Amino acid sequence: MGRPLVILSGGLDSTVCMALAAAGGGGDSDASAPLAVTFDYGQRHRVELTAAAAVAAHYGAEHLVVPIDLTGWGGSALTDATIDVPDAIDGATHGDSDSGGIPVTYVPARNLIFLSLAMGIAEARDADDVFIGVNALDYSGYPDCRPEFVASFEATAALALKRGVEGRPVRVRTPLIDLTKAAIVALGVETGAPLHLTWSCYRGGDRPCGTCDSCVLRAKGFAEAGVADPALAR
């Protein structure tokens, strides 16, 4: 039996995924400790890398930080210093957009790239499941968070990997995909996830800005769950 691999950004969603994977959420009751994988992709909110390390340490998990610089070609407010991170509009769940409701914080192919790297690592390290905290309900309108993308990716990866040829494809686990942000907060509390260690803000300041898309979504989630955000008490 392999262990679960968790794509851990240090944010709320991936930390709840970590809690689920650590609890054997891969369907394997005696799962070994998760392997946490964090991508250092040149994101302006680099403080999330520190948060990811703290979350991994909380679980005593091996933590692999993979440098993959996505800033070399631009295309996103998160990786291009010349594009500002917008405020969320009127508390809506979609940020400013220049195309089809997809906000400027969209990073071209980010989840495709992250999942692909995770698949390579999973195969090399014999992990059976890759957890990713994508969410298609209270989300930012990114196409690579939709269940149809995830299902298609899983099938593609099975064709790419030796493990797929051998009839034991690596599964992609998206336990949060149908949950509201409030339900994710509640699940985090229920599973004892270290929410106080997480970071969600897209901006790079010392404290969450409170007004970007990610901050607004997070605040809405905690409010609707009736839980005080422990990260704001730091």
Add this chain to the structure above:
Amino acid sequence: MGRPLVILSGGLDSTVCMALAAAGGGGDSDASAPLAVTFDYGQRHRVELTAAAAVAAHYGAEHLVVPIDLTGWGGSALTDATIDVPDAIDGATHGDSDSGGIPVTYVPARNLIFLSLAMGIAEARDADDVFIGVNALDYSGYPDCRPEFVASFEATAALALKRGVEGRPVRVRTPLIDLTKAAIVALGVETGAPLHLTWSCYRGGDRPCGTCDSCVLRAKGFAEAGVADPALAR
């Protein structure tokens, strides 16, 4: 109209792809100069990075070298110094293997990772076509060189990208996929590809070893095409 993006390793196949893309092989007769993308993934045959730069320069193409270190988790003779690159067995097209005919030079998820990154770059740089020199005939038995993988990847990428949502997915072009190595050599000669600049050997020496899977496949291709390998005359 966007320009073609070519995944350029500096080897024979990707250089012929470069020639085809430069000639408007994307189906667009007035295509602009290709964008060449090379992945510096910690490969032991680092001399291919120099070859890629020379090929890109030959075409006056913009050349993006993307560092993506695949050595951090091992799993391949090409990225793990503790695993030797085997000699080709009896001149067969498959190398030494520990599983299902897949050789130890297989890098877990390599083409999945490279194509995913290429998709992100294509979207950010408005390229309509991504060329990759995969070949499913005279090849090394890598699952991520098969046409079923490429077709599935293209569909997955369309779901991941903003361009897909907008109804103008980035295409994956595999002009060599059904060709023998001899036919690729002939096509290279026909299109004036700078074959003298290319590097194929998996080992890291100053000159091609002549005995690894990649060298044997290359030699067989040139021999069957009746062409002297210009790279050996260097």
